Amino acid sequence: MTLSDASAVMGAAVPLDPALLTRADRAELLRFMTMMRVAEERALSLYKQGKVPGSFYDGRGQEAISVGAAFALSPRDRLCILHRDLGAHFVRGVTPDRYLANYMGRADGVTGGKDGNLHFGDRARGCVGMVSMLPDMALVANGMALAMKMRGEPRVALTFFGEGSTANGQWHEAMNFAGIQRLPVVFVLENNRFAYSTPNELEFAADPVERAEGYGLPGVEVDGNDVEAVFAAVHAAVERARAGGGPTLVECQTMRMHGHGAHDDMGYVPPELLAEWEARDPIQSYAARLLEEFGFAAEEVERIDAEVRAYVGECAERALASPLPEPSAALEGVFADRWEPLGDGAAPWSGWAEPGDRPAAAPSVPPPPGPTIERRAA
Amino acid sequence: MTLSDASAVMGAAVPLDPALLTRADRAELLRFMTMMRVAEERALSLYKQGKVPGSFYDGRGQEAISVGAAFALSPRDRLCILHRDLGAHFVRGVTPDRYLANYMGRADGVTGGKDGNLHFGDRARGCVGMVSMLPDMALVANGMALAMKMRGEPRVALTFFGEGSTANGQWHEAMNFAGIQRLPVVFVLENNRFAYSTPNELEFAADPVERAEGYGLPGVEVDGNDVEAVFAAVHAAVERARAGGGPTLVECQTMRMHGHGAHDDMGYVPPELLAEWEARDPIQSYAARLLEEFGFAAEEVERIDAEVRAYVGECAERALASPLPEPSAALEGVFADRWEPLGDGAAPWSGWAEPGDRPAAAPSVPPPPGPTIERRAA
Amino acid sequence: MAELTYLEAISDGLRTEMRRDESVFCLGEDIGAFGGAFKVTAGFAEEFGPERVLDTPLAENAIVGAATGAAIEGMRPVCEMQFADFIACGFDQLVNVAAKLHYRQGQSVPLVVRLPSGGGFSGGPFHSQNPEAWFLQAPGLKVVAPATAADAKGLLASAIRDPNPVCFLEHKGLYRHVRDEVPEGEYTVPLGKARVAREGGELTVIAYGSAVPLALAAAEALEEDIEVLDLRSLCPLDTEAILASARKTGKVLIAHEATRACGVGAEVAALIGAEAFEDLDGPIRRLTAADVPIPFSPPLEQEVLPQLDDMKEACRELLAY
Amino acid sequence: MAELTYLEAISDGLRTEMRRDESVFCLGEDIGAFGGAFKVTAGFAEEFGPERVLDTPLAENAIVGAATGAAIEGMRPVCEMQFADFIACGFDQLVNVAAKLHYRQGQSVPLVVRLPSGGGFSGGPFHSQNPEAWFLQAPGLKVVAPATAADAKGLLASAIRDPNPVCFLEHKGLYRHVRDEVPEGEYTVPLGKARVAREGGELTVIAYGSAVPLALAAAEALEEDIEVLDLRSLCPLDTEAILASARKTGKVLIAHEATRACGVGAEVAALIGAEAFEDLDGPIRRLTAADVPIPFSPPLEQEVLPQLDDMKEACRELLAY
């Protein structure tokens, strides 16, 4: 696989049953992708204004993946979300104010200032915050899936990782263990052509999706810039896992459109490659498709954009108004006093709107009260 | 892959050019396998007599693999030999006295009592001693191969590992790195059906040899009880690596005929499975083949056996006469004063007998003086 | 009460907790049908089924990682490292994922990692290590190291019920050599409380794990007024009990089998040197393994690991100071 | 002599050694064309070619393992961990393979692991750690932690020439904030020798890495007769220099940025408490990070890591004792 193969990305390996997505779903997909784009743009400008301590990372160009994948999940499914996947947090119900506050190290950020970047998971929404070491969360997702399997619950764990992370031994341990135990887990691989500055050809000699069979699990390759293709592939994998069919590796071909972090000018990326993928921007192309294929009016699409921008703007104000944490908090919380369950996340896909669609056997666990800036401000 | 698939082991995937092995080579192959068998039997009885501290492990039933693989190597090739691979030590020139002395923790053991079991490598013979953590040595072999490649030397590193060890993340890191860098390394996988008590089906959902392609390297499966098949496959892999063709994974199908260690009664192994593989004993079947196919006389084969037994007996006497190390040695040697090169190993295969066969570009490195009991006794 | 070996007590504690709470399960290499390298889980697969006594592939990060995820989802996993030494292969998941999740995210991770540790039986450099100090340099992990059968059972139960990751160091040398009265049925010993194993007024030997019986044997043999404090928990450390005993006797020897540099003995010595300085009547001494890998051959291993004579000698020296 | 930053001095040392000895090569993530996360190897790929500045996949055990094998074969590999924190992912190869090979097998393993360590810039729990104490609990590893640009260059050269695995802790907070005179060309500073960074008679502050400039700043600010001993090497530890200074001043504060329990400070305190007990005029104190993961947000991070005011306060207290 060389860089130029990027243009040979396959289409959706799983054909989408068009009935799965309603018109409202499609609007939501566009809305969440836009929210990710706009929120990250806002965060980047806060970073440039010196309001974000440390460093800054975003997932520009990869919005279709986290949004499309998370959209396929039920409330009681569980996620480990990675550093390019802000959209998945939004789909689960995290609001941009808490994301921005987290980046700024404020008391109302998801981690209350304990951790930064996208190193967070909202417990109240069924998410476990990632660690930096990649791809460690794949093994944690396995563990959640193992618990679900042991208890016979029709639930699924999902996690993301970049293609660079597949070189790490923990990736292999995760695939192998999931394959042996046929765990209800979905692995979403985001091949954005680079790991920091390292191109695909220095990461592996054969594309990682080709390895799935060697673990006894199916590997599916999709166009990671097509949100419906991602949704279709992940939806199929989730259903398979939920039905006891075991894990799936879904490789999403995409491109990291920004530097590894805001400090990285991407001098190592050929400009043609960027241009080629810029033309395939997941948000632009989905908006165009909504107009052309699904009968959306231009105003509708524009309204989504305008509403999201206004909303993110308000969120930024709230985040900026949030205080820095009390220093004494730094010395608290190393140890837990008791275990508490994760709460359930939002599941905006219409497939979960009707109670009949929900897995009957799933007992409901009350979500622990999760802090939100809204609540605080109220 | 289930247990019963064991009977479906493939034949040699690489056809052997019969001219590669002379009559004398064949006698040597039988002799080294017998030496491994007899030396391990002797060590086991020393263990039962309480002369071996700690625990005891052997490679009964797997003699064809270490002998056949090591036989294909040149003096300047390098090895990391594992716990079932005593035969490879013998091929490289380690004598049974030093093996037995090492097991008994004596001063003349290869490690002088610092380490036990088969956790040794004779520096003077181009070997690096294994660590317990599996399969860590695969990464060390990569490093040796990397040095050879960087210096443009037509040399090869070879290492072994069990099928159970392929589940560990380090295995993956080794395969992936070797594949990317096209390192001159040969990986010999010994699938002896079990990792301790764990059967294949709990180790992986697809046979590891099927994973080779996913690392961009060829995977070859051979009958690990056929010493010529192993030699042929490893010889081809070594030649390929030496010529710059990169790594190969050679899976040898075999059976661990003893418990994991001497303490293990193998209650978990179906007796039929043992019986099936007993009938395919690598030494018995090779002896039979020498008689039937290669015109050996019965006396010749019997003489090899008798000579080896006598020799190992003498070696055991020497090992038993070796003293325990001085306690003060325990506090020495944590740090090195200087780096010294590994020495070259014996290369008994006739292919290395004529100087013209040796890689022209290989500069000769003088071996450091390696301790031998012979020298000491002299 | 029944007389059990340290090993039997661990099995008993684990079995009792598995009966009490069906979210408790075990995972590790060869722990199912085979019952584990040391047979701690012998018979468990029959009683609890193979799902709750899960045989994993040879992959320590996978074990600790799976336990972390399962713990988050409400299970109470008990991982077995086949030997404590192999934790180096699962280190990242332990110190970076499990240890930090509560501090970072408020996420409790109730898991136990059982670590058969220690030497003295020619296990060599990879089957004899005592890795506890690594864990103390990874905030978020609790660490316990019982010295008696009763504590082994009681601390294991507490570790399982604790909502945090707990490293449970079980010393292989004690498995079959230590035997004492163990309460039947459910039994817990609180984490973080040291135990005065022998009262005395002239010298305190602070020890844990295999160093405790060694200290007791030395004290008996010397017939001196020696106090032996068994730490039991290394994190949290019972600083009160340590300082109280140090202040009482004024002389302290800290003993453990792990290597010396940056070991638990160093931490205890530093604590005493800072907090009990004014009450000291002599230097704070340590008896530990030398800073070398643990060698295989018996005379070498004995040279490296603390022996009874070394303990007696160290006590005598301090008493005479 | 030229004025270089600590970061420039590391680059200069590495470049000089690569020019001097063609067996020296670098491997790590993004160190080639990109020049490394901190640009230590910027321009190296151009000068030495991509083979000697090898971009590896994201796999730390593979990096350390490859370095070990290459070192055995006579190369002098210098590994870069992108951040010191990632050594947990290469831990097994380091502590079990590289560290023990000479003791077990007489096999010298001349490699260096460069570890950009430390916090103070909102790196959060995974980009701020100081893992040195782990290495001291793994006999067979040398460990150095320079505090000045000159030492950074000279110790790196010595580490590369040393026939053992050396963990080279380079503090990220010093990269661009420390600048001093650095000898040009080949230059070495011996491993195992501490440096009196400031002479004084009333109190010794023993420090290394980022704690050294902090100690010096406190001493200047307080205008007191404080000695600052910069350890430079943590293994081997310069016990002579430590004891000499402790005996001279009778009061010791040990300062480092790593967390406290079982840290290097504990080891130094234990050493002094055992060997210099009679010369002490006060308790042995430590100033370290609190035993928590390193938090992200500035007020939290400042609470956890030792600050100048903490250093001044700790000195004042001991001086007044």
Ligand SMILES: Cc1ncc(C[n+]2csc(CCOP(=O)(O)OP(=O)(O)O)c2C)c(N)n1
């Ligand atoms: C085990 C580990 N080593 C090194 C790093 C440093 N690092 C952070 S992100 C990154 C690149 C990751 O690439 P990839 O997995 O492709 O994800 P992407 O950032 O491209 O989405 C690296 C090397 C890390 N996070 N984890």
Ligand SMILES: Cc1ncc(C[n+]2csc(CCOP(=O)(O)OP(=O)(O)O)c2C)c(N)n1
């Ligand atoms: C990383 C690691 N974990 C656990 C062990 C303990 N252990 C020693 S041998 C063994 C089984 C190895 O199986 P396999 O790789 O198939 O080799 P075999 O012994 O069958 O030749 C295990 C689990 C180990 N050596 N290394």
Ligand SMILES: [Mg+2]
């Ligand atoms: Mg990537």
Ligand SMILES: [Mg+2]
């Ligand atoms: Mg096996």
